[in-house]
Amino acid sequence: MATTTVARNRRNRDRLASPVSMSVLYIMLFFTAVASAFPFYYMLVSSTYRTVDILRIPPPIWFGTAWMQNYEQLMSKDGLPYFWTSVLNSISIASFHTIAVLFFCSLAGYGFAKFRFPGRDALFAFLIATLMVPGALGLIPSFIVMRYLGWIETWYPLIIPGMANAFGIFWMRQYIESAIPNDMMDAARIDGAGEFRIYWGIVLPVITPALGALAILTFMGKWNEFQFPLLILKAQETYTLPVALSTLRSLRGTEIGVQILGSSIAIIPILIVFILASRQFMAGLTAGAVK
Amino acid sequence: MAPITFSSAEQAAQDRRTRRKEAKRNLWAYVFVSPFYVLYAVFGLFPLLYGVWLSFHQWDGISPMQWVGISNYVKLFTVDETWWKAIYNTVWLFFGATTPQLIFALILAFIINSGYVRFKDFFRAAYFMPFVASAVAVGILFSSLLGMQYGIFNYVISVSGLTPYLTAGDACVSWAIKTNSLGCAIDWLGSAFWLKPSIALVVLWQWTGYSMIIFLAGLQSINLELYEAARVDGASTRDIFFKITMPLLQGVILFQVVTSIIGAMQSFDIPVMLAGGTQSSSPGGTDQSGLTAMMQLYWSAFKYNTGSKSGFGYSSAMSFILFFIIVIFSYTYNRYNGKNQTEN
Numbered sequence: 001m002a003t004t005t006v007a008r009n010r011r012n013r014d015r016l017a018s019p020v021s022m023s024v025l026y027i028m029l030f031f032t033a034v035a036s037a038f039p040f041y042y043m044l045v046s047s048t049y050r051t052v053d054i055l056r057i058p059p060p061i062w063f064g065t066a067w068m069q070n071y072e073q074l075m076s077k078d079g080l081p082y083f084w085t086s087v088l089n090s091i092s093i094a095s096f097h098t099i100a101v102l103f104f105c106s107l108a109g110y111g112f113a114k115f116r117f118p119g120r121d122a123l124f125a126f127l128i129a130t131l132m133v134p135g136a137l138g139l140i141p142s143f144i145v146m147r148y149l150g151w152i153e154t155w156y157p158l159i160i161p162g163m164a165n166a167f168g169i170f171w172m173r174q175y176i177e178s179a180i181p182n183d184m185m186d187a188a189r190i191d192g193a194g195e196f197r198i199y200w201g202i203v204l205p206v207i208t209p210a211l212g213a214l215a216i217l218t219f220m221g222k223w224n225e226f227q228f229p230l231l232i233l234k235a236q237e238t239y240t241l242p243v244a245l246s247t248l249r250s251l252r253g254t255e256i257g258v259q260i261l262g263s264s265i266a267i268i269p270i271l272i273v274f275i276l277a278s279r280q281f282m283a284g285l286t287a288g289a290v291k
Numbered sequence: 292m293a294p295i296t297f298s299s300a301e302q303a304a305q306d307r308r309t310r311r312k313e314a315k316r317n318l319w320a321y322v323f324v325s326p327f328y329v330l331y332a333v334f335g336l337f338p339l340l341y342g343v344w345l346s347f348h349q350w351d352g353i354s355p356m357q358w359v360g361i362s363n364y365v366k367l368f369t370v371d372e373t374w375w376k377a378i379y380n381t382v383w384l385f386f387g388a389t390t391p392q393l394i395f396a397l398i399l400a401f402i403i404n405s406g407y408v409r410f411k412d413f414f415r416a417a418y419f420m421p422f423v424a425s426a427v428a429v430g431i432l433f434s435s436l437l438g439m440q441y442g443i444f445n446y447v448i449s450v451s452g453l454t455p456y457l458t459a460g461d462a463c464v465s466w467a468i469k470t471n472s473l474g475c476a477i478d479w480l481g482s483a484f485w486l487k488p489s490i491a492l493v494v495l496w497q498w499t500g501y502s503m504i505i506f507l508a509g510l511q512s513i514n515l516e517l518y519e520a521a522r523v524d525g526a527s528t529r530d531i532f533f534k535i536t537m538p539l540l541q542g543v544i545l546f547q548v549v550t551s552i553i554g555a556m557q558s559f560d561i562p563v564m565l566a567g568g569t570q571s572s573s574p575g576g577t578d579q580s581g582l583t584a585m586m587q588l589y590w591s592a593f594k595y596n597t598g599s600k601s602g603f604g605y606s607s608a609m610s611f612i613l614f615f616i617i618v619i620f621s622y623t624y625n626r627y628n629g630k631n632q633t634e635n
Contacts, residue, residue, distance in 0.1 A: 022407065025402060025407065025408070026408075029399075029402065029403075029408065029414055032399065032414075032417075032418065033413075033414055033417035033418065035496070036417050036418050036420055036421055036496070036500065037417060037420060039421070039429075039432050039433070039436060039496070040420070040424075042432070042435075042436060042443065043432050046435060054435070054441060055440060055441040055472070056441070057441070057446065057472045057473065058446060058450075059441060059442075059443055059446055104326045104327070107323045107324075107326070108323055108324045108326065108327055110323060111319075111320045111321075111322075111323030111324040112324060115316065115317060115319075115320035115323075116317075117317035117320040117321060118317070120320075123324065123328070127327060130331060130335060132549070132553070133335070133339070134553050134556070134557055134613070134614055134617055135557060136556075136557045136585060136588065136610045136613050136614070137338075137339055137342055137610050137611070137614055138334075138335060138338040138339055138342065139588070139589070139592075139610065140342060140345065140588075140592050140603050140606055140607050140610065141337075141338035141339070141341040141342040141345060141607070142334060142338045143592075143593075144338075144341070144345075144352075144603065145333070145334065145337065145338055145341075160330070160334075161330060161333075161334035161335075162330075163326065163330060164326040164327035164330050165327070166327070169324075169327060195316060195319035196319070199323070220423055223425070224424075224425040224426060224427075226425075226426060226427050226559075226560045226563075227559050227560065227585075227589070231589075231593060241425070242425050242426075242427040242428070243427075245425075245427045245428060245431060246427050246563070246564065248431075249427075249430070249431055249434070249564060256435050256438075259431050259435075260431060260432060260435060262428075262431075263425075263427075263428035263429075263431045263432055264428075266424075266425045266427070266428040267423075267424045267425060267428050267429075270423045270424070270425075271420070271423060271424070273423075274416075274419075274420065274423045275416075278415075278416045278419070281419070281423070282415070282419060282504050285501070285504055285505065286504060286505055286507075286508035
């Protein structure tokens with residue numbers, strides 16, 4: 001199958017594509033790739049310069065030497081003295097949230113995939129419908145609910161509401177439906193295993209690829225989340241990284257290199273994970289679109 | 292061979308046993324799926340309904356709520372110019388950023404999937420990269436790239452010899468500004484005219500790869516034999532794109548367009564970072580040209596929460612108007628799209 005596709009592709013290439021149009025195509029594709037990557041490179045470069053050098057004409061395109069100086073300023077009182085606290089906050093919130101998401105979404109996904117309980121289809125349709133409700137509608141009342149619960153300035157609003165979310169459940173159900181043969185569960189039942197034991201001991205180990213993809217996406221989403229943390233977290237020590245960075249932008253006279261250095265610390269870890277696991281990343285995202 | 296038969300009493304007992312076992316098993320299934328519904332009831336559905344109730348009130352969040360009927364909506368529709376400016380900007384960004392982004396992504400996906408291209412995985416990953424970056428960090432990064440005196444964009448314009456087009460006699464044309472270092476340059480983030488295109492550019496950069504991945508997944512589910520057959524019949528690439536790819540991709544495109552409408556109408560992170568940071572009292576940049584609906588909603592609820600054209604109730608009314616606009620856009624697309632399909 002794979003070989004015939006390759007052969008067919010090669011045949012198509014040879015037969016239909018003139019060298020000229022192919023070159024144009026590749027130049028276009030290559031240029032777009034450069035445009036996608038260049039800002040990241042620029043980020044690395046400008047984090048090593050002071051503003052006065054970034055302002056130079058022509059702008060620097062190779063690394064400078066002011067990284068340490070920028071770093072010290074980022075940590076200083078005029079920068080973000082709680083910078084590493086913010087990083088730690090982001091890591092903790094994203095990790096707790098991700099672990100909870102993996103558990104609740106795989107559990108519910110298993111429930112939908114492998115049980116035929118009354119009302120299942122209606123419940124699932126409702127779940128999918130909630131995906132189409134814009135978050136804007138709930139923003140203000142959610143804030144009021146959080147305030148009523150005394151959760152302002154805490155991590156709960158960022159961890160708990162999305163623990164069992166429609167996207168994750170949908171994604172896990174799709175995977176479990178095809179990955180777990182019913183015989184496997186029936187055999188375990190005959191051996192007298194309880195339903196939760198079956199989920200924990202038999203289903204979970206088999207679905208680790210899907211869990212991996214969901215974990216990456218969930219972690220990334222939480223790590224980058226901005227609007228809701230901005231609303232909930234008011235004290236510098238509680239900020240997540242994006243919230244901290246957004247205040248850096250507003251501080252008067254902050255060095256450009258310092259701002260960009262801070263941004264690079266928000267971007268680089270996720271970028272590394274992406275480069276290492278780009279397949280899982282992209283596989284997870286397409287689950288909802290192609291049924 | 293004769294089928295194995297049970298006496299009817301035995302049969303009934305057997306049935307009861309299986310049913311009981313299955314009912315017990317189903318109980319577990321309800322337990323497994325219930326967390327979503329509990330959480331959604333508290334943090335999704337209740338806020339939604341409470342938001343409806345709120346939108347008929349005047350409330351600053353502290354003093355008692357005051358029932359005002361539909362007057363929030365009336366005010367929003369009749370006297371609140373800032374709100375409509377924000378809606379205009381948001382819709383502008385949908386057509387100026389999201390629409391080109393989707394079209395560009397579709398074309399890229401088509402090219403990459405066409406079978407002519409090598410290094411597919413490389414291009415796919417490269418285009419997708421911007422999506423994983425934090426929008427806040429991206430905003431900071433592009434603020435610098437789009438800087439007026441020094442930004443790479445203005446530098447590239449000046450070295451490509453385009454500066455004369457920005458110059459009018461001794462002065463600059465109306466949409467450019469005199470700088471010390473580069474002569475006439477574009478004030479990307481400082482001028483009311485260029486702010487929206489700048490936001491559009493960043494949106495295009497960050498989201499094209501994501502949309503492309505979705506389209507690509509859809510394309511991969513189309514049988515290659517179809518293309519092959521069309522080629523044999525002498526169809527051009529153009530024909531293939533419009534007569535085979537597009538119709539077969541209908542479902543995926545619909546999904547992507549609708550989720551993009553929902554996303555674009557609520558755009559917040561990038562515009563906030565490019566058009567006035569979180570600490571500013573009036574966001575949106577020069578002339579509030581970069582003020583989106585979501586920014587206005589956020590600020591009027593949580594930042595300048597005084598006066599009759601702000602507060603939780605007033606802003607909740609905004610969110611329902613926004614929802615209504617999303618529904619209209621999605622419905623219009625869906626309808627136009629459906630019509631298109633039957634005509635073909």
